[in-house]
Amino acid sequence: MEKSMETINKEKAAAIVTGASSGIGLEISRTLHRLGYEVFGFGRDFTQKQLWEEEGYHPITCDLLHTESMCGYVRQIAACNKVQVLVNNAGVGYYGLHEELNPKKIQELVRTNLEVPMILTQQLLRDLKKHAGYIINIASVTANESNPHGCAYGATKAGLASFTHSLFDEARKYGVKVSAVYPDMTKTNLYRSADFREGDEPSSYLLPKEVAGAVEFILSQRDGAVAADLVLKPQIHRIRKVKNKI
Numbered sequence: 001m002e003k004s005m006e007t008i009n010k011e012k013a014a015a016i017v018t019g020a021s022s023g024i025g026l027e028i029s030r031t032l033h034r035l036g037y038e039v040f041g042f043g044r045d046f047t048q049k050q051l052w053e054e055e056g057y058h059p060i061t062c063d064l065l066h067t068e069s070m071c072g073y074v075r076q077i078a079a080c081n082k083v084q085v086l087v088n089n090a091g092v093g094y095y096g097l098h099e100e101l102n103p104k105k106i107q108e109l110v111r112t113n114l115e116v117p118m119i120l121t122q123q124l125l126r127d128l129k130k131h132a133g134y135i136i137n138i139a140s141v142t143a144n145e146s147n148p149h150g151c152a153y154g155a156t157k158a159g160l161a162s163f164t165h166s167l168f169d170e171a172r173k174y175g176v177k178v179s180a181v182y183p184d185m186t187k188t189n190l191y192r193s194a195d196f197r198e199g200d201e202p203s204s205y206l207l208p209k210e211v212a213g214a215v216e217f218i219l220s221q222r223d224g225a226v227a228a229d230l231v232l233k234p235q236i237h238r239i240r241k242v243k244n245k246i
Helices: 023-034 067-080 103-130 151-174 208-220
Strands: 013-018 038-043 057-061 082-088 134-138 177-183 196-198 229-232 239-241
Touching (some): 013 023, 013 103, 067 103, 208 229
Parallel strands (some): 013 038, 082 134
16 A cells, blocks of 8 residues: 555545546546545556545555455555445456356456455445445446347446345445446446447547546435436447457
8 A cells, every 4th residue: 555544534534446546436536535535546556646646545556356455455444534435446347259258257357346346345334334325336337238249247247236236225224325327338448358449439438537427426415315326328329349359
């Protein structure tokens, strides 16, 4: 970890964001900081992000698949800060015919996209109940669709959606707000291993800051109202083919 996790202000709410070093997670972190949260961001590489040197940002370089290390960091944060928001954003995508994947890629999909959010939620749920907090899972429109050319990825996001819905019903009576955001094609590096990218027209893709805006909308609801499911889509559906990198 690059900076201390000592308590800055026990009364100031803290937020934990995974996949925070780039793309959607970075924009969500910026938004939460602007809203006044102490932001603890998990990511793999913060070396080029001067943002994380500013006050109120706390970068944590961690491979989320190293469960023991991840849980150790989370326990430290929760012990020293009032954690009120958990954003499970980190994700990985592998695309193509299912037979072209391999066990390692399938395991990485399942662990990153589903296991990690479930574990982090379990680790923080008592604190989030105590502080009437928020759990926001960044899913995908693929959670609710058939996904040829991305069966395993879609399955993990469907699992995350199911987990979100069930957890909402389990935790709502304790004051915890549980929501899922379902972005369509977004201009990020998620598709770096795919044989397609977003279209050339700006109206064919979302921007990370627009997904972050959905998170802000969830947090802006009055106490007692929950935006449980938010779907974001570009105006037109268009992709372009690129050389298969899988």
